[in-house]
Amino acid sequence: EAGVTQFPSHSVIEKGQTVTLRCDPISGHDNLYWYRRVMGKEIKFLLHFVKESKQDESGMPNNRFLAERTGGTYSTLKVQPAELEDSGVYFCASSPMMGRTLNEQYFGPGTRLTVT
Amino acid sequence: GENVEQHPSTLSVQEGDSAVIKCTYSDSASNYFPWYKQELGKRPQLIIDIRSNVGEKKDQRIAVTLNKTAKHFSLHITETQPEDSAVYFCAAEGSARQLTFGSGTQLTVLP
Numbered sequence: 001e002a003g004v005t006q007f008p009s010h011s012v013i014e015k016g017q018t019v020t021l022r023c024d025p026i027s028g029h030d031n032l033y034w035y036r037r038v039m040g041k042e043i044k045f046l047l048h049f050v051k052e053s054k055q056d057e058s059g060m061p062n063n064r065f066l067a068e069r070t071g072g073t074y075s076t077l078k079v080q081p082a083e084l085e086d087s088g089v090y091f092c093a094s095s096p097m098m099g100r101t102l103n104e105q106y107f108g109p110g111t112r113l114t115v116t
Numbered sequence: 117g118e119n120v121e122q123h124p125s126t127l128s129v130q131e132g133d134s135a136v137i138k139c140t141y142s143d144s145a146s147n148y149f150p151w152y153k154q155e156l157g158k159r160p161q162l163i164i165d166i167r168s169n170v171g172e173k174k175d176q177r178i179a180v181t182l183n184k185t186a187k188h189f190s191l192h193i194t195e196t197q198p199e200d201s202a203v204y205f206c207a208a209e210g211s212a213r214q215l216t217f218g219s220g221t222q223l224t225v226l227p
Contacts, residue, residue, distance in 0.1 A: 004159075031213065042120075043160070043205060045214040056212040091160065095213075103148045103167075103209060109159045 002026070004108035006092050012114045018080040021111045025074070025094030031055075032075050033095075033105060034067060038088035046090075049075060050097070082115045089113070118143040118210050122218025129196050130226050137221045139206035140188040148209035149189050151180060154220075155202045164191070196225045 005024045013019050025032045034046040046065070047057040051072035060067070064083070069075040079086055089112050093105040119142040129135050141149075150165035166173045166180045166189065173180050177196075182189040193200055201224050207215040 033214065035215075035217075040220075042219040043207075043215075043217040045216065048212065048214055056214060058212075059214070103213075104150070104162055104165065105215060106162065107152070107160045 004092055004094050004106055006090075006108040006111050008111055009109065010112045010114075012116065013082055014116055015084055016081045018078065019082055019113060021077045021079075021090050021113070023075045023077070023092030023108055025092070026106055028096065029094035029106075030072070030097040031095040031105075032069060033093045034075070034077055035091040035093065035107075036088050037091065037110075038085075043091065046077075079113070082113075084115050087113055087115045118146060118208055118216040120206060120208050120216050120218045122206050122221060124221060125219065126222045126224070128224045128226060131196060131198060133196055135191075135193045135196055135200070135223055135225075137191045137204055137206065137223070138188060139190070139208075139218050140186075141208040141216075142187065143208065143210065144184075144187065145211055146208040149180070149182060150207050150209075150215070151191050152205045152207065152217075153202045154205065160205060193223075196223075198225050198227050201225045 007022045032049040037043045045059040048055045049069045066078045089110040091110045092108040095105045122139045147168040152160040153163045154160045177194045179192040203220045206218040
């Protein structure tokens with residue numbers, strides 16, 4: 001079974017530009033989460049999708065960040081316009097809706113975003 | 117909201133010794149506590165978890181203990197090996213299924 005995948009693995013953009021990150025969850029996982037780790041600090045929650053609906057977006061830093069999950073499969077996270085403080089590693093995770101492992105979140109490899 | 121504190125931030129042990137990482141949480145409603153291991157440049161990997169209806173769980177050399185009254189939980193690694201070297205994160209699951217992470221512990225196992 002394929003794990004969570006993310007694209008790109010690394011992105012370097014200039015301040016003011018736009019970047020779109022993509023996450024493909026494990027097939028069949030209705031829960032999809034975005035997290036961010038900035039400057040070696042803790043991993044912080046951004047938002048949570050259940051299928052195509054935003055369940056919780058309390059961690060989104062501001063309106064420059066837009067997440068979508070059309071069709072309830074893959075998700076995108078767009079940063080527009082990017083600022084220097086947006087640099088960090090963006091992780092995606094997924095988990096099933098039910099079953100013995102419903103709490104277990106499986107992480108993707110992350111996208112390292114560098115804003116210069 | 118939930119707040120998770122993790123200690124120590126760095127830990128060095130000799131190969132074969134034990135390592136213990138401790139975390140505290142603030143939200144008494146949290147019921148699920150996973151631990152993740154992240155090797156350099158790789159994804160966080162779930163290594164063990166514990167739910168609030170048990171006090172201890174063991175998987176080979178790794179064990180986790182939970183004290184709900186005191187709101188703290190710990191990761192114990194016995195007979196450490198060089199490949200155990202990584203950053204370890206504790207986390208607590210909130211009511212909306214999001215994870216709140218500790219700040220991480222860089223574990224170095226010296227050969």
